[in-house]
Amino acid sequence: MAKKQNHIPFLKRPWVSSIGVFILSQIIFITFEVTGWIPNYRDFGGTLFGKITESSIFKDWFTFYETQHFNLLTIFFGIVFLVPGILGAIKNVFSPRST
DSSP, X not given: OOOOOOOOOGGGSHHHHHHHHHHHHHHHHHHHHHHTOOOOOOOOTTSHHHHHHXXXXXXXXXXXXXSXXXXXXXXXXXXXXXXXXXXXXXXXXXXXXXX
């Protein structure tokens, strides 16, 4: 009996949605930065996040946006969504396929 190949559509693969969430968040952040519709968040002063955003490595290397909140969220989304998405894509590309 012939084996059925379990074909998953491209857009339903987990790594595509993970990378898509990261890209969508960046589009939203860029739109907010350009239009000035930045949410009114509390200041980070004196908190753990404030110490992270005031560190030299965060000010020198991770300055994607003018708003500290967006920079911190970009790093968080990059770790949570982008890294697993890239790893999933690499696994998908280099995995052996049964024919």
